[in-house]
Every structure is written in C-alpha cells, then in structure tokens.
Amino acid sequence: MAPALEPIVGRYMTLTLAGRDCRIYFEEAGAGIPLLCLHTAGADGRQFRHLMCDPAVTDHWRVVAFDLPWHGKSNPPVGWQDEEYRLTTESYVEATMAVAEALSLERPVVMGCSMGGRIVLELAHRHGAALGGVIGLEGADHQQPWYDTTWLHRPDVHGGEVGAALVSGLVAPQSPDEFRWETLWAYMQSGPGVFKGDLYFYREDSDFRDRVAQIDTALCPVHLLTGEYDFSCTPEDTVRTAAAIPGAEAVVMRELGHFPMSENPEQFRRYILPVLERLRSVRA
Template structure:
C-alpha cells in the first residue's frame, strides 16, 4: 500500500477585491487553526515540514495557501495587461478572503519575511478576531530590498531570485534544505518576486500601527534568526519593544527561512511560540 503524507491540497474559488481567483490551499492536522503565510516569491511548500510534524498537527489544523500569482494559484484574468505589484491593502484583502472562505474562527496566523510583516498589520486591525500571531523574521519597516534587476529581460529571473535569497539562509543550515528553498524560488513567475519586494520594501510601513496591538486580546510571538540580514534581529527587537507583552526570541544559528532551511533546529522555537500564543 502507498504511504501518503498527511498533507491534503485543494483549490478554493474565492473573490479577492474585484477579481475571482483559484487559490491553492493545503492543510494537515486538526485543532486550533494555524494559517501560514509564505515568503516573497515562494509558496506553501515552505511549510511542508510543519505539516508533517505529528506533534504540531495533533494540536493544530495547519493551513497554508499560495497567494495569487504564486505556486499553484493562478493569476486573475487579464493579468497580462498589468504589472504585478503587491500592496499592503491587496495583501490584507487576499488573506482575509481566504480566511473568511475557510470559515476560520479565531485562528493563529504565522508568516515569514513579508508574511511575518503583514501579520503585524493583521494583529493591529483584527485582533478581536485572532487568537494570536507568530512573526518569523518580522519587521515593521524594511526598505532597501527592491531593485529593477529582479525582473529584467537580460537576466534569468528564476535563477536570480533563487540565488538572491539563498544568501539569506544560515551557513549552518543543511545544504539540502537550503537548495530545496532555492528550487522553489527558481520556479517563481516572471516579475512575481519583484512585485512582492515592491510591497516589502516600498509600500510596507507599520511602525505606527504596531503600538495599537493589545496582547491581552491577541498574543504575539516573534522569532528571528541571528544570520538574517534582510530582517535583522535589531529590526525585530524594535517591533517587540513597540508591542507591550510580546515575546521575542533570537534563533541561534538560524537564517531568514527557518521553517524550510532547518526545521529540526527551528522546531523547539516554534513549539515554544505556539505555547505562548495559545496560553490564557
């Protein structure tokens, strides 16, 4: 008999703004909903280790979805007539649309990199509807990552994006895992990574919003790798200092993609964060 992994993937028709989308969603486990948000230019495959972790899926319904234009989610009709540019408003609309379509009640939301940024805005706006957030490599403001060479006709975009992000891994993470993340990045659609970084470095600024987060209503755990030079530990420390009652942990020996680059080392940090955000 074939032995399948416990991850189940399906397509979800959902309206985001004025567009109808076919969104790919995968999940594993049961219990408290844990909605996971992938990094810029990547997709839900980054969370496969978490979805295969029986201790986590025994307590949590781990759900992840590919943003429009990403992974196995298609772009909307007419995508060829416009340049892809993610904005804070569009990002929030996409998350809320999927969250609502799935009927999630007081979920936890965990995001990494640009996902770790947007969870801060979710907590500021919708803290009464959330149980808590886990921000992986979370920053309230992250200028400097955008450049025009990320989508250029003379450059192989897939290899550039994959190699551009490869250096964000810790040098101590297993190479097989770093290369796996490289492979996922190499499959990003033309201009998608650049469009995401447009949000992350040019549109994103939550420095005033995060002070409104009430951690008695919405728990906050922040985890950042010591080798992350995109969202540095100092950037996340600034976020933690602005959110009273938040829990910040520096992940020793980790980089920018903890859930995919070294799940074994990341796991104890994640379990501790999950305990914090589910505590009464």
C-alpha cells in the same frame, strides 16, 4: 506496496479578491486550533510542509497554508498578461482574511514569514479581535533594503536564478544542503516579476512603525522570531519592533536564517513548538 502518503491534503477554491475571481490553492494537515501560514515573497506555501508533517504540531493544530494569487499553484487573475503585479497592504490583508473566512477558520493564529511576518503586524492591528494571535517569522515593522529590485525582472537576467542567488545568502550556513536547495528551488520557480511585485508591498507599502504600538496583545498575542543569519530582516529590526509593541515577545533563533521553517526544520521546531504551546495555553 502502499505509497507512504504524507498527511498533507491540497485543494483549490475560487475567491473574489479586489472584485476579481482568483483560483487559490491551499493545503492543510492536522486538527485543532487553526494555524494559517503565509509564505515569503516570491515563494509559496510549500515552505510549511515540515510543520504539516510534524505530529507535535498537527495533534493540536489545523495547519493551513495557501499560495497567494500569482504564486505556487494559485493562478494570477484573468487578464494578468497585460499587468504589472504588485502586492499591497490592502490586497494582502484582503487575501488572508478571505481565506480564513472561506475555510471557516475560527480566530486563527496567523503565522507569516518575511513579508508574511510583516503583514501579521497589520493583521493584529486591524483584525486583532478576530485572531487568536500572530507569529511573525523574520518580521519587523520596517527594514532597510539591500538591493535594487529592478534586477529581478528584466530580459537579460533570469529572474528565478537571480532571486535565488540573492536570497541564498540569507540561509544560515549550518542549514542542511537538502533543505537549503529546496528553499531556493521555490524562488527559481517563481513567475516573472512576482518576487519583485511582492517586494513592492515589502518596501513601498508597509512601513508600520506608526501603528504597531497600538496592537492590543491581550486581544491578539504577538510572537516574533528571527534567525541570527537574517541580514534582510535583522534580529535588531525584530527586537526593536517587539519593544514597540507592549506585551510582544521576540526570540533570536541561533543557526537559522530568513527561512527557518523550510531551511532547517529540526532547528526551527526547537523554537516554534514552545511558542505554539504558549498560544494554545492562552487560548484554553
């Protein structure tokens, strides 16, 4: 019997980022307007697999998700063994735009979650004319930290286990166990210090409160969606951010937490399909 193949296809490419070769893994499904997806801190592009298997999405969108260097199946650059990994606003913008260019994504809509929901604001600010819009999931221009990240990378605490245990509380209690634990599995698999290095960007290098008001939403529409159970990037953080951006729209999603696309795909599509529809109609 033929295997039930999913429509997702994964490939590797080498990009030069910050002057160094980086072997990058990406996967994609569908055809149409490019939708470039950015995973959360300490995780990888698998979080978007449900969207890539949803014909309501893939009939109109070419959905692409890549793993940042150090994440998932993307390698850290050669020499990594003596470095402390730190994501910055500059390196995050560079990687995202490099992937879009390498894959010839024309005016992609960029959708990111958590730290991905943060960086899309800077992308809209800096590269709005080159984008078809941004979607920030669990995104805001700034938020208050809620734990000490030094616990994430030390020899007496398992980084994957503690990372998963910390973020487990950000998954809505209504989310199905199957998807809750799949979401947490990605955190458990994260390389040593990678989650912590991502949070350097999230906490130390991405306070965008000084610039989000300058985003031109006529050029680059901004949609922000946040789950009611997200106490990391709270609904209040998201609504405040949207209020600061003329023309931005914010939605608080019921019975969802910090990982809407992976923790409860059915519930998430109720919210994301209308947004994708809006972006498609604006583009046409």
